[in-house]
Amino acid sequence: MLSISGRVYSQNVTFGFKTKQEPIENAIFEIIEVQDGRKVGESIGKIYTQGTVMSTAQIGDGVAQTLKNYFKTSVKSQNETKQAILVNVEQFEIKETKSTNTVAGGELKLKFGFYVKGSFDPIHLMDYEGGMNYRRSINRLDLAERVIQQALDNSLDYFNQWINSQALNNRALAGSVRLIIENKAFESDQDTVFYDFKRPLKWSDFTNRPKSSSSYNAMIFTSLAMEGRPFVEDGSIIMPLIIKVYMLPGQSWVRDKNDYSLNHEQRHFDVVRVVADRLTNNLQNLDVNPENYEALVNDAYFDAYREMNKLQELYDGQTSHGRKRDIQERWNRMLDMALKGDYTALENVLSE
Template sequence: MKYFLFFLTVVLYSGNTFSQGVNFTLTPKSDPIQNAIFEIIEVENLGRNLSEIGKVYTDANKMQSARMGNNLSEVFKSYMNQSIRSKNSVNQAILVKVEQFEIAESKASGNVASGELKLKLGFYVKSSFEPIHLLDYEGGMNYRRSINRLDLAQRVIQQAMDNALEYFDQWINSQALSNRALAGSVQILVENGDYISGRDTVFYSPERPLTWKDFTDRPRTGSTYNAVIFTSLAMEGKPFVKDGSIILPLTVKVYMLPGQSWVKNKNDYSLNHEQRHFDVVRVVADRLKKNLQNLDVNPENYEAMVNDAYFDAYREMNRLQELYDGQTNHGIKKDIQEKWNKMLDEALEGDYRRLERVLD
């Protein structure tokens, strides 16, 4: 997001003198921002010089370098943190990148200088990984002043920084409950999807066991198998932010594709073997749901942890399918088939003890 502040024209005249030179400073706001929900953890100056900010005329009518202390980053950080009063003990950790802070003057007349201040700041959430961009603030002021009144140039600098800090405070307060980058917690909601089976896809349902009508592909004449079923699982969900928390509703789909499943000789025993392939996927999906509900996540790691849980489940599904076909010899070993039938029935009821021994 980018914010543009229209340049203001300020006319500053006075007969008093000021002789402190061209080392400008920033003083904390006289009316500090109250109940701030952020803290400036770091200020990064992207300019080439640590302290120089431009050129100004002095009371000796000479152009000289303008500086901000010995280090612009330290001056900005001190100013910002002393200008706010935190609301909580735990606040958003903010990184500020000073992309531009430049003052330039020219002679308007014999004793009047015309100046322009340009300011561009980037605000980021400081995280354990890469900083998360929040906002670009771009603004500045045009002004005219008496040559001997450098303090009036300082007022322009002070006002520009006060404006930037006040704007960021207003922005972050307006975004705190709805901006994903500012979320303080994550809630994973594992939901049961309502999926309707059709000609192209059959979704797993205990009330709707497979039939041979679900195997619509043409049998492979060169294959030694009697039947083949294509089963898989998928996970979907779209996060949103509510009351400062990321809500991630997730559904896990278990399905088979009739158009990639086929049979040669239809009989009840073979159908049970294929149904058990489908049951394997349902068991893995149930275990994935349980794992998702128990994840200890935060806004920085939840996406990676949810994806890892899904891919772990996918690998477990493939391994179980291989073990199932390998141990039963694709259903030929009827005694082993019966053991798998019982083990999968137990797993479908939530008892994974025998299944986990097979996986070990």
């Protein structure tokens, strides 16, 4: 039986509570912070202390600190990857009414918000609402204290059951991240031509009308896309990533159809393929965790997109859109090497 007698100090009653009678063993979480989200300095209510006298009820050294001490001693974790939890106290209220001159009836209400505490903003997990109704002799303050103790024990048991049931499938509780880069072949159609080593570009892929305002012989629209939707499996975030390299026939056109010009446009397509391969390598070498993986994956993609645009500008600028045949031949060799995984020459161009 756990109890700490209520102490009356000039119309104030201070309650305390001890460690949970049956502490939670081998917990997968640790409550490291408690915040009191109620009004600053707010008591937990008023209770009868004698006859018709009602006194202000308070908790130990304050709700936040006293609860933190309670959680710390009531949860025993052996798990090295335990989740750091923040608890926000949204309601902690006790109300009593007098049944007779010697008996009081009371109601305790609790509402706690549980959050994962990480390097960034806390992530909301769940809310707990609970409480108890009771009757006690007015001179038995210890009974009110036991009610508070039991309600707190119930809240901790509930959260422990909840987090154990959610640990393997809740994204906020995931302990690791695995990126899976999928190299899928996509079937081309009249609207989109996907890059395929076995299927080089054809002039029939350029279906738009030539722009009268342009002095160029041909124009190709190429681009890079990345898709992925994370899911949780066995406590780990799985992030499948699909990288697409494509050109749009409806936005690509040609005037004079010759092999030399077709090669120049093919090399624009090759640039995107090379950038996609470099992006794949970068993604495979990322050091990711549940807190940073989205930002790092997005950064890698946007870096690749910027690199693609820079290379396209350098390619057209140095070859004068294919007019400088010797420079065009240099780019042909450089891109052939890069398509085989040797980026030395390409990186030299990027660093110039």
